[in-house]
Amino acid sequence: PAGGVSLRLCGTRAASEGVNKPVIDRIIRVDHAGEYGANRIYAGQMAVLGRSSVGPIIQQMWNHEKEHLATFSELMVAYRVRPTALLPLWNVAGFVLGAGSAFLGKKGAMACTVAVEESISDHYNSQIRTLMEEDPEKYKELLQIIKQFRDDEREHHDIGIEHDAEA
Numbered sequence: 001p002a003g004g005v006s007l008r009l010c011g012t013r014a015a016s017e018g019v020n021k022p023v024i025d026r027i028i029r030v031d032h033a034g035e036y037g038a039n040r041i042y043a044g045q046m047a048v049l050g051r052s053s054v055g056p057i058i059q060q061m062w063n064h065e066k067e068h069l070a071t072f073s074e075l076m077v078a079y080r081v082r083p084t085a086l087l088p089l090w091n092v093a094g095f096v097l098g099a100g101s102a103f104l105g106k107k108g109a110m111a112c113t114v115a116v117e118e119s120i121s122d123h124y125n126s127q128i129r130t131l132m133e134e135d136p137e138k139y140k141e142l143l144q145i146i147k148q149f150r151d152d153e154r155e156h157h158d159i160g161i162e163h164d165a166e167a
Contacts, residue, residue, distance in 0.1 A: 019079075019138065019139070024081070025081045027131075027142075027146075028072060028075050028081045029076075029081050030084075031068075031072050031127075032075075032076055033084040033086060033087065034123070035068040035072050036069055036087060036091075036094070037090040037093070037094040038068070039062065039094070040090060040091055040092075040093075040094025040098060041097050041098035042058060042061060042065055042098060043094075043098060044096065044098025044099035044101075044102060045058050045062075045101065045102040045112075046059060047095075047102070048099050048102035048103055049102045049109055054106045054110075054163060057159060057163065058109065061113065061156045071145060071149075098112070106163065106164065107163075107167050110160040110163045110164060110165035111166075113156055113157070113159070113165065114165040117153045117154070117156040117157040120153045121150050121153045121154050124147075124149060124153065128143060131146070
């Protein structure tokens with residue numbers, strides 16, 4: 001997983017023992033859906049701008065999102081969380097948003113990236129607060145993952161700003 005965060009969960013029973021199951025289910029389901037959507041946005045951007053000068057930058061950010069999605073997919077299995085029923089919608093809507101913003105050019109794609117990544121960072125911060133209020137020690141590994149992914153999203157936001165998103 002991204003940033004050297006590793007999953008050391010020891011099976012489904014150990015993963016879900018003593019946790020607030022509704023809170024964990026909601027967090028993992030929402031984060032999985034969000035990372036799935038982010039992957040589709042970057043896929044759409046790459047379909048339009050992949051061979052342009054900004055292609056390698058988009059690919060770098062997309063690679064992080066692929067790692068995030070893989071991690072949340074593993075967490076869904078470990079905690080026995082069902083995926084959202086909206087994944088088919090995220091599949092199409094994410095790709096259309098990515099491709100549509102990329103058709104506006106590099107600045108449009110980067111503006112989309114900044115807006116999405118800012119929203120995701122805020123969302124992760126809210127989840128961190130929730131888990132800290134619940135029991136920071138009990139959710140130590142999940143907190144570590146969410147904090148790392150939040151930092152990755154902030155980095156993507158900053159990359160977008162550096163590449164003329166505000167223009």
